[in-house]
Amino acid sequence: MYDKIINDNKSWIDATFDKLNKKLSRTAVSSRYKIPYTTVNGVHDDRSSRPDTWTNGFWGGLMWLMYNATKNEDYKLTALESEKLMDKGFYEADKLHHDVGFMYHILDGANYRLTGDKAARNKDLLAAMSLMSRYNVEGNYIRSWNGKWYGEDNNGWTIIDCMMNIPILYWASEQIGDDRFKKIAIRYADMAMRDHVRPDGSVNHIVVHDTEIPDTVLGTKAGQGYAVGSCWSRGASWALYGFVLSYIHTKEEKYLDTAKKVAHYFISNLIADDWKPVVDFRAPEEPKYYDSTAGAIAACGLIEIAKNVSEYEKNMYLTAAIKLLKSLEENFCNWEENEDSILQMGTEMYTNGIHMPIIYGDYFFTEAILKLKGSDFLPW
Ligand code: GLY
Numbered sequence: 001m002y003d004k005i006i007n008d009n010k011s012w013i014d015a016t017f018d019k020l021n022k023k024l025s026r027t028a029v030s031s032r033y034k035i036p037y038t039t040v041n042g043v044h045d046d047r048s049s050r051p052d053t054w055t056n057g058f059w060g061g062l063m064w065l066m067y068n069a070t071k072n073e074d075y076k077l078t079a080l081e082s083e084k085l086m087d088k089g090f091y092e093a094d095k096l097h098h099d100v101g102f103m104y105h106i107l108d109g110a111n112y113r114l115t116g117d118k119a120a121r122n123k124d125l126l127a128a129m130s131l132m133s134r135y136n137v138e139g140n141y142i143r144s145w146n147g148k149w150y151g152e153d154n155n156g157w158t159i160i161d162c163m164m165n166i167p168i169l170y171w172a173s174e175q176i177g178d179d180r181f182k183k184i185a186i187r188y189a190d191m192a193m194r195d196h197v198r199p200d201g202s203v204n205h206i207v208v209h210d211t212e213i214p215d216t217v218l219g220t221k222a223g224q225g226y227a228v229g230s231c232w233s234r235g236a237s238w239a240l241y242g243f244v245l246s247y248i249h250t251k252e253e254k255y256l257d258t259a260k261k262v263a264h265y266f267i268s269n270l271i272a273d274d275w276k277p278v279v280d281f282r283a284p285e286e287p288k289y290y291d292s293t294a295g296a297i298a299a300c301g302l303i304e305i306a307k308n309v310s311e312y313e314k315n316m317y318l319t320a321a322i323k324l325l326k327s328l329e330e331n332f333c334n335w336e337e338n339e340d341s342i343l344q345m346g347t348e349m350y351t352n353g354i355h356m357p358i359i360y361g362d363y364f365f366t367e368a369i370l371k372l373k374g375s376d377f378l379p380w
Contacts, residue, residue, distance in 0.1 A: 002306060002314045006372060009322055013372045016325075017069075019335050020342065020366055024066050027340050028074045032081050035059050036340070038357050044340040051089035054099035058363040060086065061106030061379060065363075068114055068377050069370055083108055083120065090126060098134060098144045100127040101165030106363075106379040109171065114377070121175070128172035128181060131165060135184050140214040142166075142188050144206075156209040159223065160196045160235045162188060163242020167380040170249035182250075189246045191215070193258050196239065201265030202231035202282065203239045224349035226283035232350070233277045233294035236266050241301030245380050247308060259305055266298050267320045275327035279347045279354075289354050291347040292332040296364035299324045303371045304378075325368055333365075342366075 006013070027044065035056045036044035047053045060082025067075035086107060089096060104127035111120035134143045136156075144159045166185040173182035195207045195217050205223030210216035225232030243259035246252070269281040277298070279289040302321035306314045332345045334357075341357030343365045348358065367379070 001311060002318060005315065005318050005322070006374075009372070012326065013369065016329055016369050017373055019333075020369060021066065021070060023335065023337075023340075023342055024062070024366070025070075025072060025074060026337070028063060028066070028072075028078045031059070031340065032078045035082055035085055036359050038359070039339065039341045042339040048085040051086050052092070052095040052097065054097070054102055055359055056082075056086055056089075057103040057105070057107040058359045061110055062359075062363045062366055064107070064110040064114060065366055065370055065375075065377070065379065068110075069373070069375060079107070079111065083111065083123075087123070090123065093130065095146070096127075096130045097146055098131065098142060098159070098162050098165055100131050101168040101380075102360075103127070105165075105168040105171065109168065110377075110379050113379075124168065125172055125175065128168045131168060132172075132181060132184060135187075136209075136211060138214065139209045139211045139216070140187060141191055141209050142184065156211045156218065157221075158188075158191065158196070158207050158209060160192060160203050160205055160242070161238045163192055163246065164238050164380065166242070167245050167249060170246075185246070186250065186252075189243070189250075189255060192239070193243070193254065197243075197258055197262060201261040201263075203236045203262060205232045205235040222350075226280040226350045230280050230282040231265075232280050233266070233269075233291055234279075234297065236262055236281065237277075237294040237297035237301065240266055240298050241304070241380075244301050244304045244308065245378075248304065248378070256305070256308060259301060260309070263298075263302060263305055263317065263320075267302075270295075270320075270324060270327075275323050276331055277324075279350050283350065289347055289350065290332075290345045292328055292343050293346040293358055293361040293364065295324050295328050296343060296361055296368060299328075299368040300364050300371065303368060321368065322372070325365070325372075328365060 031044040034046035035048040037047045060079045063075045063079035108120040109124035141158045144157045169181040169185035196204045204220045206221035208218045240262040243255045247255035277295040279291045299321045302317045306317035343361035346358035346361040
C-alpha cells in the first residue's frame with residue numbers, strides 16, 4: 001500500500017524535488033557564508049553573529065539533506081561553512097539552551113552520520129551532554145530556556161518542542177554505550193505524554209512544574225499559541241513528529257500511539273481549512289493566521305507514522321501527508337528566482353512574526369519530500 005501511494009504520486013514528488021533542487025542549488029552558493037532565518041526583499045538574511053539562535057542548525061541541516069540526496073558538493077561546502085559558524089556556540093556554554101538538538105544534531109550530527117567526520121561527532125556529543133545538564137533531578141524534567149522568558153521566571157517550564165531535541169540523547173547513549181542519556185529522554189517523553197498532550201490529542205505548549213517536587217504540574221501557559229488551553233499548531237506538530245521519533249528510538253508502542261492521537265487531532269483540524277494549517281487550532285476564526293511550518297513538520301511525522309503502522313493503517317497517514325504537502329506546495333511555495341526562501345506564510349507565534357518565510361519551513365518541507373523520494377536518512 002505504501003509503495004502504491006508513492007507510485008501514484010511519483011510525478012508530483014519528482015517535480016517538487018526538482019524545483020527544490022533548482023532553488024537550493026542556487027542559494028547554496030549565494031548564501032554560503034550566512035545562516036539565514038528569513039528573507040528581506042527576497043534575499044536571505046544572516047543570523048550567524050548569534051550562534052545561540054535556536055534556528056541556526058536548519059540551514060546547514062538542509063544542506064546536508066540535499067547533499068545526501070544529490071551528492072552535489074556545493075551543498076556539502078555550505079553545510080561545512082555553517083558548522084564553522086555554529087562552533088562559536090560552544091565558546092559561550094552558558095548561552096546554550098534546550099534547543100541544541102535543533103542546532104547541532106541535524107548539523108554536526110548529520111555530518112558525522114553521513115561522512116563519518118569525528119570532529120562533528122564530538123560536537124554533537126558535547127551538545128547532548130549540555131542537554132543532559134539541564135535535567136532537574138528534583139522536578140524530573142529538562143528545563144527550557146535560560147533566565148527569563150518575556151520577563152517571567154522559567155525555571156520550572158517544559159515545552160513540547162523539546163520532543164524534537166531528545167533524539168540527540170537517544171543517539172548519544174547509542175554512541176557511547178551509556179544508557180543515562182536515553183533514560184533522561186524517556187523520562188522527558190513520559191512527562192510530555194502525561195502533561196503536554198491532552199486526552200483529545202491537542203497539546204499544551206508550556207507546562208509549569210514544581211522545581212522541587214517530582215512530577216508536579218503547577219499550571220500551563222499559552223506560550224506561542226493563542227491562549228491557555230488552546231492548541232498552537234506548531235506545538236502539535238512537534239508532538240506529532242517528536243513522539244514517532246521516540247517510538248523509532250525506543251520501540252515503545254505508547255509513543256507511537258501518542259503520535260497517532262496527536263495526528264488524528266491535527267488532521268481533523270486541517271480538513272476544516274482545505275489542508276492549510278492555522279497558527280492555533282483553538283482560536284477565533286478571525287483574524288485568520290496560517291503557519292505553513294506546522295504543516296511541513298506534521299507531514300514529516302505523518303510519513304514516519306505511515307512507515308511504522310500496520311499495513312491497513314498506512315494509507316490514512318501517508319495520504320494525509322501527501323494532501324498536506326500538496327496544499328503547502330500549491331498555496332504557500334514560492335519557486336521564483338527572485339526569492340531565496342521557498343515556503344512562505346510561516347508564523348513565529350500567534351502574537352508576533354505572522355506570515356513570513358522561516359528557515360525551518362524550508363527544512364521540513366524538503367525533509368518530507370525527500371522521505372517521499374525514498375530517502376531513509378533520518379536526521380533526528
Ligand atoms: N521551538 C520554537 C518554535 O517552534 O517556535
